[in-house]
Amino acid sequence: MRLSVPALFATLVVLTAACSSPPGNAQTPPATTAPAAGGFHVEEVASGLEHGWDIGFLPGGAMLVTQRPGRLALVREGRVTEVRADFFDVLVQGEGGLMGLAPAADFGSSREFTTCQTHQENGKAVDIRLVTWRLAEDGASAVKARDLLTGLPVNPSGRHSGCRPTLAPDGALLVGTGDTATAAVSQDRHRLGGKVLRINAKTGEPLPDNPFFSSADPNERRIWTYGHRNIQGVAIRPGTGQVITAEHGPAFDDEVNLIKRGGNYGWDPSKGGTDPNYDESVPMTDTKRFPDAVSPLWTTGSITEATSGDAFLTGEQWGANNGALAVAALKGQKLLLLHLDAAANVTSVTLPKEFDDKFGRLRGVRSGPDGALYVTTSNGDNDKLLRVTPA
Numbered sequence: 001m002r003l004s005v006p007a008l009f010a011t012l013v014v015l016t017a018a019c020s021s022p023p024g025n026a027q028t029p030p031a032t033t034a035p036a037a038g039g040f041h042v043e044e045v046a047s048g049l050e051h052g053w054d055i056g057f058l059p060g061g062a063m064l065v066t067q068r069p070g071r072l073a074l075v076r077e078g079r080v081t082e083v084r085a086d087f088f089d090v091l092v093q094g095e096g097g098l099m100g101l102a103p104a105a106d107f108g109s110s111r112e113f114t115t116c117q118t119h120q121e122n123g124k125a126v127d128i129r130l131v132t133w134r135l136a137e138d139g140a141s142a143v144k145a146r147d148l149l150t151g152l153p154v155n156p157s158g159r160h161s162g163c164r165p166t167l168a169p170d171g172a173l174l175v176g177t178g179d180t181a182t183a184a185v186s187q188d189r190h191r192l193g194g195k196v197l198r199i200n201a202k203t204g205e206p207l208p209d210n211p212f213f214s215s216a217d218p219n220e221r222r223i224w225t226y227g228h229r230n231i232q233g234v235a236i237r238p239g240t241g242q243v244i245t246a247e248h249g250p251a252f253d254d255e256v257n258l259i260k261r262g263g264n265y266g267w268d269p270s271k272g273g274t275d276p277n278y279d280e281s282v283p284m285t286d287t288k289r290f291p292d293a294v295s296p297l298w299t300t301g302s303i304t305e306a307t308s309g310d311a312f313l314t315g316e317q318w319g320a321n322n323g324a325l326a327v328a329a330l331k332g333q334k335l336l337l338l339h340l341d342a343a344a345n346v347t348s349v350t351l352p353k354e355f356d357d358k359f360g361r362l363r364g365v366r367s368g369p370d371g372a373l374y375v376t377t378s379n380g381d382n383d384k385l386l387r388v389t390p391a
Contacts, residue, residue: 036337036350037320039391042358045374046080049073049383052376054101054164054309055366059108062139065364065376065385066115068097074139075385084141085133091120095178096128096158102165102173104132104201111135112145114201116163116175118154128152128161128193130175130204149204151219153193155180160248162193164309166234169241173201174224176231176245183270183278186227189220194267196231196245196259198224211262227265227293228257229284233310233365235325242344244297246307246327250280254307255296256327258344266293298338298346305332308378309365313337317371317390324350326373328362335362335375335388352388359384 051068058064062076070087073080090098096118104112114132118125130148135141154161160178168174179185179194186194189212198210199222206213206221213221233246243259257265266285269278287293300307308328313321325338335355339348355362363378373388 033349033351036352040352040354041389041391042354043387044384045078045387046073046075046385047382048080049376049385051378051380052364052383052385053099054364055374055376055385056101056103056113057369058103064101064113066098066101068092068099070098072142076139081140083139086144089119089121091118091125091158093118093156094158096154096161099161100164102167105167105171114148114165114173116165118158118161125154125156128154128163130165149199151192152177153180153182153185153191155182160230162231164232164234166236167201168236171201172198172207174198174234174243176234178230179228179267181278183276184273186229186267187270189223189226190217192219192222194226194228195223196225196228197222224261225259225263225265227267229267232308233327235310235312237312237344238314244310244325244344246310248306249284249300251304252302253284254300254305255284256298256307256338257294257296260294263294264290264292266290297344306330308363311365311367311373313373314367315371319390326365328365328375330361330363330378333360333362359386
């Protein structure tokens with residue numbers, strides 16, 4: 001049964017105080033949970049979507065929205081039109097399908113954007129891949145320009161597919177990936193699942209300042225961090241270069257992480273390669289097995305929120321919420337605002353009441369060029385694209 005906002009706040013405070021993380025997991029200080037300061041105006045920009053996954057902003061105010069069943073929508077001046085594109089090879093299964101999206105930095109001239117998608121051939125799951133497309137001048141269609149990066153592991157069930165690409169200020173493409181529910185993938189630096197990848201946005205090649213660039217393996221050269229379970233959000237804090245990810249835990253400890261070059265984030269359901277089974281009872285961040293594992297900035301503890309996309313609120317119009325990290329929750333069906341200090345430590349967590357029992361599961365979150373926050377729902381029926389501004 002869903003809780004009302006006041007009851008939810010009270011429950012979260014009690015659980016935060018009473019529950020500790022599983023043995024061996026990194027400990028994080030409990031953060032205060034309270035109603036968000038000020039009010040929010042939530043406007044429905046588009047409807048009729050199905051599992052809206054990600055949002056890409058185009059010059060002139062138009063937006064592209066990926067939909068997990070293998071459809072792409074162009075949203076322009078309140079109108080939604082389907083972009084014709086050949087998605088016949090997208091494996092639409094479980095959590096897999098057409099997922100993250102990142103327009104090219106030079107979209108104005110190249111018309112290119114990159115998607116992350118599960119790939120099948122003759123009905124058989126092959127891999128997860130990044131594909132670069134070119135949008136027609138009228139926005140009515142898109143053609144494949146190239147496969148940017150192939151060979152990311154895939155689970156035929158679609159489980160833990162990831163996959164969120166975000167363009168960094170330095171031009172690098174950062175890609176958060178899932179471990180495909182395969183025991184040894186996250187700690188294996190020769191496989192691209194359970195990682196943050198850092199690649200050339202035009203070629204898919206590793207960048208020379210990546211931490212493992214001296215490796216003979218091109219996969220390892222593409223890795224920025226490893227030891228992740230299922231990254232769903234990748235956000236870059238304006239003016240700092242700090243990369244903050246949102247990640248699904250198992251039945252506990254959904255995480256928000258500060259990404260540190262070369263870091264191991266401590267997820268290892270293979271228990272050091274000793275167990276071929278996917279043992280989800282292990283800690284999300286196992287500091288006993290990996291003493292140098294990077295501790296999360298914040299976790300949900302024993303509560304399962306299923307954290308998804310994340311983005312920063314930017315601009316004085318947000319008042320006390322300026323600079324807060326907005327994190328969408330699928331199972332939790334809410335928007336969380338994490339308030340951070342300069343070092344990205346979480347000082348408090350607040351919840352906008354406007355999202356309580358209103359929109360269901362929330363998936364994609366991106367900060368728009370107009371300073372508004374854009375959010376997609378993922379209920380599977382008449383999903384929405386929402387525009388959030390201060391009231």
